[in-house]
Amino acid sequence: xxxxxxxxxxxxxxxxxxxxALQGFDATGSVLTIPYREIHxxxxxxxxxxxxxxxxxxxxxxxxxxxxxxALLDLALLADGITTIPIPLFFSxxxxxxxxxxxxxxxxxxxxxxxxxxxLAGAGIAIASQQCIAGNxxxxxxxxxxxxxxxxxxxxxxxxxxxxxxxxKGVCLNQGAILQVAQSLVAAxxxxxxxxxxxxxxxATLLENIGSLYVPLLTGATVILPGLARVGLQGxxxxxxxxxxxxxxxxxxxxxxxxxxxxxxxxxxxxxxxxCLPDLRFVxxxxxPVSPALLQQAEALKLxxxxxxxxxxxxxxxxxxxxxxxxxxxxxxPLPHVKIAFSTEGEVLVKGAVxxxxxxxxxxxxxxxxxxxxxxxxxxxxxxxxxxxGRCKQIFITAFGRNVAPEWVERELTIEAAIAQAAxxxxxxxxxxxxxxxxxxxxxxxxxxxxxxxxxRLPDYARIADFVLATAPFTTRNGLASVAGxxxxxxxxxxxxxxxxACYSTNEEEQP
Numbered sequence: 001x002x003x004x005x006x007x008x009x010x011x012x013x014x015x016x017x018x019x020x021a022l023q024g025f026d027a028t029g030s031v032l033t034i035p036y037r038e039i040h041x042x043x044x045x046x047x048x049x050x051x052x053x054x055x056x057x058x059x060x061x062x063x064x065x066x067x068x069x070x071a072l073l074d075l076a077l078l079a080d081g082i083t084t085i086p087i088p089l090f091f092s093x094x095x096x097x098x099x100x101x102x103x104x105x106x107x108x109x110x111x112x113x114x115x116x117x118x119x120l121a122g123a124g125i126a127i128a129s130q131q132c133i134a135g136n137x138x139x140x141x142x143x144x145x146x147x148x149x150x151x152x153x154x155x156x157x158x159x160x161x162x163x164x165x166x167x168x169k170g171v172c173l174n175q176g177a178i179l180q181v182a183q184s185l186v187a188a189x190x191x192x193x194x195x196x197x198x199x200x201x202x203x204a205t206l207l208e209n210i211g212s213l214y215v216p217l218l219t220g221a222t223v224i225l226p227g228l229a230r231v232g233l234q235g236x237x238x239x240x241x242x243x244x245x246x247x248x249x250x251x252x253x254x255x256x257x258x259x260x261x262x263x264x265x266x267x268x269x270x271x272x273x274x275x276c277l278p279d280l281r282f283v284x285x286x287x288x289p290v291s292p293a294l295l296q297q298a299e300a301l302k303l304x305x306x307x308x309x310x311x312x313x314x315x316x317x318x319x320x321x322x323x324x325x326x327x328x329x330x331x332x333x334p335l336p337h338v339k340i341a342f343s344t345e346g347e348v349l350v351k352g353a354v355x356x357x358x359x360x361x362x363x364x365x366x367x368x369x370x371x372x373x374x375x376x377x378x379x380x381x382x383x384x385x386x387x388x389x390g391r392c393k394q395i396f397i398t399a400f401g402r403n404v405a406p407e408w409v410e411r412e413l414t415i416e417a418a419i420a421q422a423a424x425x426x427x428x429x430x431x432x433x434x435x436x437x438x439x440x441x442x443x444x445x446x447x448x449x450x451x452x453x454x455x456x457r458l459p460d461y462a463r464i465a466d467f468v469l470a471t472a473p474f475t476t477r478n479g480l481a482s483v484a485g486x487x488x489x490x491x492x493x494x495x496x497x498x499x500x501x502a503c504y505s506t507n508e509e510e511q512p
Contacts, residue, residue: 002079003078005075005078005214005218006078006079008218009021009039010040013040017035017037018035018037019193020033020035020036021034021222021223022068022072023068023223023226024136025137027138034072036220043079045133046072052131056082057144059083059103059153060082060083060106060107061086061099061105061109062084062086062087063087063109063116065111065227065228066199066225067225067227068137069135069137070203070225071225072135074209083153083158084158085105085158085160086159086204090460095167095168097119097125099160099168100125100147101147102360103153106144106145107143108143108145109141110141111135113139113143120143125147126145128144129143157173157174157175157178157209159206159312169358170358170360171312171355172355173355173356179214180315180337181316181317182211184336185211185335186219188322188335191219192221196224196255197255198231198248199212199223200233200244201257201258201259206315207287207310210316224251230243231247232265241265244262245265248280252279253279254282257285257286258284259286259399259400259401260287260294261399263285263294266283267301271297271301274302277303280304281304282323284306284320286307288397288398288400289388289397289427289428295328306320306323308321308332309331309386313355313364314352314372314374318350318352319331319334320333320335331388332386335352337352338350338351338353340380340386341371342379342380348376349371349374350371351369354370375393375395376390377389377390377391393405396426399428399430404432404462406423409432409464410487412457413451416450416453418439418449419439419442420437420439420440421436421473422434422435422437423435423487433464433468433503434467435467435470436468437470437472438469438470444469466506480492
């Protein structure tokens with residue numbers, strides 16, 4: 001193990017061999033613990049999957065639940081220098097297939113064989129071979145697949161964004177950038193060997209991969225990976241906050257990472273059971289904008305919540321609030337390795353640990369000065385805190401941290417016979433709402449059917465949960481459409497503010 005992270009794990013194996021590195025559940029449901037001294041042994045056992053006859057594939061994709069096995073797979077692939085591509089569990093079949101084809105993936109490792117076999121069969125992708133191995137938490141399957149051309153990528157990890165359009169982009173990263181972010185997070189957050197870090201987000205989320213796996217392992221802490229269902233998470237937008245809080249309690253978690261919707265659930269539960277999480281010392285919240293009012297509620301409940309900000313293109317975290325430097329309304333101070341600048345329009349520019357580029361695209365480079373253009377508008381205040389003020393484009397981020405381009409969803413809606421025009425909203429919300437102009441006075445039942453048809457073509461984070469019927473078409477005359485015919489969402493949101501708010505309040509969501 002020559003990588004700095006792996007050398008650090010070896011250090012903990014020598015200096016504190018009995019310390020627990022990973023904790024979860026085995027295939028029988030019994031508690032499973034793996035000490036630091038056994039990490040290397042377990043990684044070697046898993047290597048049998050892809051080391052057949054000494055020939056290792058250049059690229060492997062992973063689709064697994066959050067268990068100790070996925071952590072061991074990540075470390076073993078890192079040790080072997082194999083490009084790792086996590087498949088987000090919340091991707092639609094079309095998005096998953098795009099990932100496999102664009103990356104020319106040679107093999108897929110999964111603990112969910114039925115899902116993978118169905119995906120491949122539906123796309124007509126042949127399985128060249130299949131082999132299994134008994135993991136610590138269940139059976140792991142490796143499918144070698146037949147694609148037009150396999151490719152060796154000069155990257156350590158390719159993480160696909162949640163997709164602001166139908167085709168997500170592959171962000172190409174090397175371990176130097178990833179390790180830099182992890183080390184900066186250790187310094188900024190006070191992560192230490194006494195931590196018990198509970199994994200709440202899917203491993204395929206880069207923030208979770210770095211913040212909930214690499215950071216704790218760098219410090220000799222324990223990573224708790226009970227699986228997504230045991231922490232109350234289902235898909236990209238299903239959450240049972242009672243289960244989540246129970247998991248935090250039972251595991252005596254000291255730290256975790258949440259998206260805003262999880263924080264909303266945490267606050268709602270703790271409000272009825274104050275001081276029920278005495279072990280918590282650091283709850284990082286990222287992946288989307290957080291309401292200052294929600295952060296103030298968390299503060300009133302004495303929850304150690306700290307908002308941060310980052311992008312996959314910048315190897316995850318750029319800035320984060322900390323116990324020693326916290327300001328509600330900001331996303332914190334930039335991490336030690338980060339340099340921030342601003343364009344003349346106020347766009348946030350980031351230099352430091354940035355991606356190598358987008359896979360198979362030419363639009364992912366930095367500018368001539370080495371800065372990545374984030375697409376976010378912001379400012380630094382006099383004390384060095386970063387404040388975000390908007391986005392350069394129309395993409396919004398849901399409360400679960402998923403990027404949605406409203407044009408994409410609107411396109412799917414307006415190809416339906418019952419829908420003439422649509423304007424989609426969902427910024428910082430748990431679900432999306434659309435204002436619809438009916439075509440030919442279509443009945444509400446037909447509109448509901450049309451939305452259901454469009455939802456079937458979309459991943460769950462982009463689907464429509466409720467709708468408002470517009471009283472008139474969007475036109476340039478009434479100021480609700482541009483000259484090109486595109487909906488002017490700000491104007492539409494202002495005109496239908498009460499109706500949109502009612503959709504969320506009816507479902508007991510936080511008011512806009």
